[in-house]
Amino acid sequence: MNFLTAMTKVGIPRALLYYQYYPMWRTFFEELGVETVLSTPTTKAMVNSGCSRMVAETCLPVKVFCGHALSLVDKCDYMFIPAIRSMGKRAYNCSKFLGLPDMMKAVIPECPLILDMDIDVTNGKRTLYQNIYSLGRHFTWNPAKVKKAAEKAWECHLAYYQQMFSQGLTPTQAIDEIFSEKGVGVDQETANSSLTLTVAVVGHPYLIYDDYINHRLIHRLQTMGARVLTPEMVDEEVLDVAMTKLVGNPRWTYEVDVIGAGGYYLEVKVDGVIGVIAFGCGPDSVMMDMVYRKAKRLKAIPFMCLTLDEHTADAGLVTRLEAFLDMVKRRRREQTCV
Amino acid sequence: MKTYLGIDVGSLTTKLALLDQDNRLLTAVYLRTQGKPVAMIQEGLEQIRDQMPYGADICGVATTGSARYLAGVVTDADLVKNxxxxxxxxxxxxxxxxQTVIEIGGQDSKIIIIRDGVVIDFGMNTVCAAGTGSFLDHQASRLNINIEDFGQQALQSKTPVRIAGRCTVFAESDMIHKQQMGHKTDDILYGLCQALVRNFINNVALGKEILPPVVFQGGVAFNAGIVKAFEESLSTQVIVPPHHEVLGAIGVALVAREEIEASGNMTKFRGFSISQANYHTSSFECKACPNVCEIAQLSLDGKVLARWGGRCDLWERASTG
Structure with a gap:
């Protein structure tokens, strides 16, 4: 390893949990004097290369993750692929997240050393801290330095979520705000002022913010005249309450993105709710159904579920979106007449 | 006389309908698309012009169907509607x-739930073709039956056989198996109708509240066997409205009228001369980024009218600006 001539580089695939934790991860590594390399936004080549390596049974987001990892293989010295097992009591992540580092090791033999890390908060703080130290130990022997980096990373994570929630930014916009000087918040506001409808899009961030796999869903809705709200724009505690109301305690990590946000937006005054799930995703198919049932019970707000996979053509998606917005507009007109 | 023209360019058939100011159907055209949407739009317009009553004046044109954007550019339509x-x-x-609309076309099938005259929910089939017109078309040709005779023959069935309708591939092997066992063709045909209906109810209509009156439209509504299978499965009467095969075109003409009257604009329709115009479609691969999108373009006398098919707006902007 040529530590002296160039900085060590850690690759971070722009997929799956990137949208939730990238600012935290990047800050952690940079505090330890390590450069991070991010893959580009998803391209057709990535999807193809990912699909050709993964078994057919995995979902599209995991295949896309593999494509991102492959694109980073010769650009970094390490690849950071943590296994996030649980973020709360009795709620576990999908098995594909648990086995993500091992899956990548198996299908990408040429991959640089994978920085694997178990995160399971139910094992207690001590184990979590130990895991963070062992991750940091790849780059420094000084525990104080790791501690400081972890604290900085956590602060950055909180600031990131605060920014999305208070300014109504999407993760992509918030990440731009944090790591570059590009101001995006302002023109977003002026662009939104002419929009007459409000539509909430609920689902996991890796589906609703990956413009390649969702065929620019948010952009399309905006050009059709809808202001788009997403789960990240609501305070997490509010979403937790909405989730508990609908299903009680969560069984899945990140259940709140789907059930919490779906349950919340169906009760506030939005004009429509669109759920986005990946074809073949077990947890999502159950979770989105709970939201659909609630929508049917309430009968107040139109709901539509979009299923994405690698064969999704944009023609079908556009037809559904246009029909959905037509329905929303006509229903609203009807309600104001009565 | 003020008239409104609706054009529905589907995957298998192209439909045109001309309505008068009282929303009455003056004339309709039903053509096979044959993979040549632009030529068929031109052909359809020519037929409409020939059948149009004297003094009819086209005040609005709207397009729908899977080739609605293409049709919209070709005719310079006032409105493109899903x-x-x-x-x-x-x-x-x-x-x-x-309250419930079932529409089965060549490549897709939909259910639309209406309450008090407003659409409140809808469902469309996903990529799967089981449960669409092309499924029946394919199986009919396998059994050497004219698709027009399919329905009447299916109604002759006394003891329909059960065919797995989950997937066209499985349905086909199931059907061959039943044939080889010596089942009558009539029974197999009605079994197919039941399989399509079962597939529709379990996939497209999953979780939807189907209340009467149920309206069944689209090309497949010609098939009396499917109508009977729907009635048996839903245990209610299924209404097949007049002109059910061109209802999409009629519907979009009605939307065009509503929009034109609300805005008070003049129609942008290019006129019937376009049926003689020299349209040319072509495609190329965009090399601007690694996505390598296939861009389709439509040109008139060598001048590009529109481009689409990209994942970004690059070419769409280039053609309009």
Whole structure:
């Protein structure tokens, strides 16, 4: 390893949990004097290369993750692929997240050393801290330095979520705000002022913010005249309450993105709710159904579920979106007449 | 006389409908698309012009169907509308109290739930073709039966056989198996109708509240066997409205009228001369980024009218600006 001539580089695939934790991860590594390399936004080549390596049974987001990892293989010295097992009591992540580092090791033999890390908060703080130290130990022997980096990373994570929630930014916009000087918040506001409808899009961030796999869903809705709200724009505690109301305690990590946000937006005054799930995703198919049932019970707000996979053509998606917005507009007109 | 023209360019058939100011159907054209949407639009317009009553003046044109954007550019339509809204308008026009609309076309099938004249929910088939017109078309040709005779022959069935309708591939092997066991063709045909209906109810209509009156439209509604299978499965009467095969075109003409009257604009329609114009479609691969999108373009006398098919707006902007 040529530590002296160039900085060590850690690759971070722009997929799956990137949208939730990238600012935290990047800050952690940079505090330890390590450069991070991010893959580009998803391209057709990535999807193809990912699909050709993964078994057919995995979902599209995991295949896309593999494509991102492959694109980073010769650009970094390490690849950071943590296994996030649980973020709360009795709620576990999908098995594909648990086995993500091992899956990548198996299908990408040429991959640089994978920085694997178990995160399971139910094992207690001590184990979590130990895991963070062992991750940091790849780059420094000084525990104080790791501690400081972890604290900085956590602060950055909180600031990131605060920014999305208070300014109504999407993760992509918030990440731009944090790591570059590009101001995006302002023109977003002026662009939104002419929009007459409000539509909430609920689902996991890796589906609703990956413009390649969702065929620019948010952009399309905006050009059709809808202001788009997403789960990240609501305070997490509010979403937790909405989730508990609908299903009680969560069984899945990140259940709140789907059930919490779906349950919340169906009760506030939005004009429509669109759920986005990946074809073949077990947890999502159950979770989105709970939201659909609630929508049917309430009968107040139109709901539509979009299923994405690698064969999704944009023609079908556009037809559904246009029909959905037509329905929303006509229903609203009807309600104001009565 | 003020008239409004609706054009529905589907995957298998192209439909045109001309309505007068009282929303009455003056004339309709039903053609096979044959993979040549532009030529068929031109052909359809020519037929409409020949059948049009004297003194009719076209005040609005709208397009729908899977080739609605293409058709919109070719005719310079006032409005491009999705199939769901168009079909719902068409259904409500003939059955004002309709609560459920089933529409089965060549490549897709939909269910539209209407309450008090407003669409409140809808479902479309996903990529799967089981449960669409092309499924029946394919199986009919396998059994050497004219698709036009399919329905009447299926009605002759006394003891329909059960065919797995989950997937066209499985349905086909199941069908061959039943044939080799010596089952009658009539029974197999009605079994196919039941399989399609079962597939529709379990996939497209999953979780939807199907209340009467149920309206069944689209090309497949010609098939009496499917109508009977739907009635048996839903245990209610299924209404097949007049002109059910061109209802999408009628519906979009109604939407066009509503929009034109609300805005007070003049129509942008290019006129019937376009049926003689020299349109040319072509495609190329964009090399601007690693996505390598296939861009389709439509040109008139060598001048590019529109481009689409990209994942970004690069070419769409280049053609309009």
């Amino acid at each position: 199939e769901i809204t168009s079909q719902a308008f068409g259904a409500i026009h003939y059955v004002p109290d309709a």
